[in-house]
Amino acid sequence: MDRRSWLPEDLRAYHRGMLMRLLADDGPMTRRQLSQYSGLSIPTTASIVTELLTSGHCSESMPADRSTARGPRAGLISIVRHGHLVLGVDISRTWIRVGLCDLSGVVSEVVTVPVDRSGRPDEVLETAVAACAPLVRAAGKRLLGFGVAVPGPVDPAGRTLLLSLALDWRDVPVSERFERAYGTVATAEYNVRAMALAEARYGLGRRAENLLYLHLDDSLGVAFMVDGFAFRQGAHGVAELGHHQVTADGPRCACGAVGCLEAIIGEPHLRKRIRAATRHSPVLAGLARRSTPPLEILHNASEAGDPAAIEILDDVVSHLSTAAALSINLFSPSRVALGGVLTEVPKDLLGQFQSAIQGKVSRILRDEVTVDRATIGRYPGVLGAGTVALDRLFYRDQPPASATRGSRRVRPPWAVAAAGGGEPTVAGHL
Secondary structure (H helix, E strand, C coil): CCCCCCCHHHHHHHHHHHHHHHHHHHHEEHHHHHHHHCCCHHHHHHHHHHHHHHHHHHHECCCCCCCCCCCCCEEEECCEEEEEEEEEEECCEEEEEEEECCCCCCEEEEEEEEEECCCCCHHHHHHHHHHHHHHHHHHHHEEEEEEECCCCECCCCCCCCCEEECCEEEEEEEHHHHHHHHHCCCEEHHHHHHHHHHHHHCCCCCCCCCCEEEEEECCCEEEEEEEECCCHHHHCCCCCCHCCCCCCCCCCCCCCCEEHHHHHHCCCHHHHHHHHHHHCCCHHHHCCCCCEEEEEEHHHHHHHHCCCHEEEEEHHHHHHHHHHHHHHHHHCEEEEEEEEEHHHHCHHHHHHHHHHHHHHCCHHHHHHCCEEEECCCCCCCHHHHHHHHHHHHHCCCCCCCCCCCCCECCCCHHHHHHHHCCCCCCCCCC
């Protein structure tokens, strides 16, 4: 856990975040229950609860059960789930998707806009900033800040996209662009890690000791969560399993190498193989004319007995299951979530993936791990970005991230309110 210091304000922020997380996950609770679950003293708990009630982050109600009629009844503290919002921004190679996310992880008012693949970073970010404008207006004073999910590793401070092969970007100051436009804090994260965090908070990994998240679309991404926190791999910061070479004569990958795993099983190469196979396969030719995901096309053609589809699908199942089993044997997770296009595959095909993965996992771990499709809904990137923002700007175990723009310091909304400064102003694209 990243604890930069144990100054009194840091400790207070840590305790505040702990109580808010308890209320979000298991509330409502009395002050005594919060004290028992958190390990804090009752006076400390009461003091923080008073602060949260005053700031509007929590509300208090009396229990409906009147069976204990004698004496004063303890009030139930609840998080005000819709009282504050973050804006999740999911940036991909072909589109930008933005949406509001409340304190319970519910995504609403999602907007998707196309992106010019040849656009420069400043042009793409300007499109993203403009797409956020109506949602910023809708959130109003409830807006806490922005979370931005990007396809590539981000610096530990959550400010800069270091490298993205998908976008062909390097050292792009993502968070600063949103802060400059709207005058409130923003934080960025690698998109697969952001989705893994959301899956750990709200999906398959809820209450699990750890979670391995595998995301397949145009590329293959992997993230590992331990006790709800992201495991960061080495100096690069992300796992590059997708760029492991699996064949010496395969297609050229975006990284420049030949035969990388993600180049073999990613959607672009699968569509290319399907198009090539349609010349000799009437079944595939008919199915390929529909706007259907490649894995579903291959599954349907395989069910019809098409030999070309069976061969391609067997390659995908073999490569993906080997990669998943290798990751399971390495990280020893209790749960594995299959994200991206794997959340939409037919049930029979999902069963093939699960069976192939389990068959390659070490016998020691085989009965200890659950493999299933991710469950965080239609907009995993938006929810992932929103979850990162909530984690860093609201529930964090240290003071929320602050940004500096010139000589002006952009402060998190709750910090402004706690200092008696009222609500922050939101400027820019309004």
